[in-house]
Amino acid sequence: MDTQNPDPKLSEVSSDDNLPAETVEGQLAAVTAERDQLAAEKAELHQRMLRAQADFENARRRAERDRSDFLQFAAMDLVRQILPVLDDFERALKVETSDRNYAKGVELIYQRLSETLKKMGLEPIDTAGKQFDPNLHQAVERVQTEEAEDQAILGEFQKGYNFKGKLLRPAMVRVAVRS
Numbered sequence: 001m002d003t004q005n006p007d008p009k010l011s012e013v014s015s016d017d018n019l020p021a022e023t024v025e026g027q028l029a030a031v032t033a034e035r036d037q038l039a040a041e042k043a044e045l046h047q048r049m050l051r052a053q054a055d056f057e058n059a060r061r062r063a064e065r066d067r068s069d070f071l072q073f074a075a076m077d078l079v080r081q082i083l084p085v086l087d088d089f090e091r092a093l094k095v096e097t098s099d100r101n102y103a104k105g106v107e108l109i110y111q112r113l114s115e116t117l118k119k120m121g122l123e124p125i126d127t128a129g130k131q132f133d134p135n136l137h138q139a140v141e142r143v144q145t146e147e148a149e150d151q152a153i154l155g156e157f158q159k160g161y162n163f164k165g166k167l168l169r170p171a172m173v174r175v176a177v178r179s
Contacts, residue, residue, distance in 0.1 A: 125160035
């Protein structure tokens, strides 16, 4: 390099060399500002983590509730499909037969099936001596009579059932109507 004719593109003195050293107060202010910024970022990240945990917990509860609802609905559908078999057993019990052992066997099977369905949540709707309720009963026949009060249930054609507190099948009934 030529010392007599220096290259004008190169500067010998950097721009930082001309500045005085920062004061202690300036350094303290810079560190304090950086600390405050980091604390704010930490607080924001903490809040985001708490929200993410709450969202995860809510999703877990929702999934568990959906799973429970699905299982209950699946059980309800299964019980609904088994009800005609239960009805057939009830009709079979009403038929007179000379073979007492056969009748006893049908009765035992009916009782076992009925108890199993009750454990699952099946509840028969009681109609004897009740008033007609369109939410629980289906009026198949209306009979004009003065012997019973208006809208009293006179007989039952088919049992109705609730499953875990929800109507599964309305009872088919004969209803009294006063003229």
